[in-house]
Amino acid sequence: MPTFNLLAVTLAATLLGSAAPGAAGAAETIITLPRPDMNGGKPLMQTLKERHSEREFSAESLPLPVLANLLWAAAGINRPQSGKRTAPSAKGWAEIDVYVATTDGLYIYDGMAHALRLVVAKDLRALTGRQDFVGHAPVNLVYVADYGRMDDESSVADKQFYAAADAGFIAQNVYLYCASQGLATVVRGSVDREVLGRAMQLKPSQHIQLAQTVGYPPK
Ligand SMILES: Cc1cc2nc3c(=O)[nH]c(=O)nc-3n(C[C@H](O)[C@H](O)[C@H](O)COP(=O)(O)O)c2cc1C
Numbered sequence: 001m002p003t004f005n006l007l008a009v010t011l012a013a014t015l016l017g018s019a020a021p022g023a024a025g026a027a028e029t030i031i032t033l034p035r036p037d038m039n040g041g042k043p044l045m046q047t048l049k050e051r052h053s054e055r056e057f058s059a060e061s062l063p064l065p066v067l068a069n070l071l072w073a074a075a076g077i078n079r080p081q082s083g084k085r086t087a088p089s090a091k092g093w094a095e096i097d098v099y100v101a102t103t104d105g106l107y108i109y110d111g112m113a114h115a116l117r118l119v120v121a122k123d124l125r126a127l128t129g130r131q132d133f134v135g136h137a138p139v140n141l142v143y144v145a146d147y148g149r150m151d152d153e154s155s156v157a158d159k160q161f162y163a164a165a166d167a168g169f170i171a172q173n174v175y176l177y178c179a180s181q182g183l184a185t186v187v188r189g190s191v192d193r194e195v196l197g198r199a200m201q202l203k204p205s206q207h208i209q210l211a212q213t214v215g216y217p218p219k
Helices: 006-015 044-050 066-077 155-180 192-198
Strands: 031-032 077-079 095-102 105-112 116-121 139-146 184-188 206-215
Touching: 044 155, 066 105, 066 139, 066 155, 077 155, 095 155, 139 155, 155 184, 155 206, 192 206
Parallel strands: none
Antiparallel strands: 031 116, 095 105, 095 139, 105 116, 139 206, 184 206
């Protein structure tokens, strides 16, 4: 399978005119992902048997179809009529966004469009955690809650609890997809949220919950 270079795809998308205008009128870089393959993978019980954390990664890129499947498994829309996702969320808020830090830049996964939108055209991988492997593994997912999407009547403590729980479900979806596909992954709470949040250009209402590294195990 060919390896995936996000920059190449990004440039192609922009040059081919598939980039939509951004809010400020500038061209927005959007990568439309291949449709997820919902038929593949190992049976659930075998997948559960193989789920584990791994902290050694090859630098090999994820092919685009693999990244597409991974993101759909994480938080893709599995019921288009309602727009609901593969992961549950408290009160259906869907307040967690999945950001994708790669060698080419930071993207946000748009589940409705099943696409990636470029947020920062810089390699922020090394800022997504305090462990050495984060800087060279091909993908670090960052789960960010937008408290602005959560009911105003909820207390801050409630929002914190629900956001953490909802991020956990996404992380487990990613664990299961990785176990099913022979990918290496580890979810991580050890993140400098202030430094990373600044680099990600987050709004005050956005709060980093967890990060999760994904890649191939070393050969
Ligand atoms: C909320 C949470 C935060 C975690 N944070 C880290 C982390 O920062 N770094 C890390 O290497 N592992 C982290 N882990 C992974 C755990 O260490 C791991 O799940 C645990 O040792 C059990 O191993 P297993 O996942 O292989 O069953 C975290 C796990 C959870 C659930």
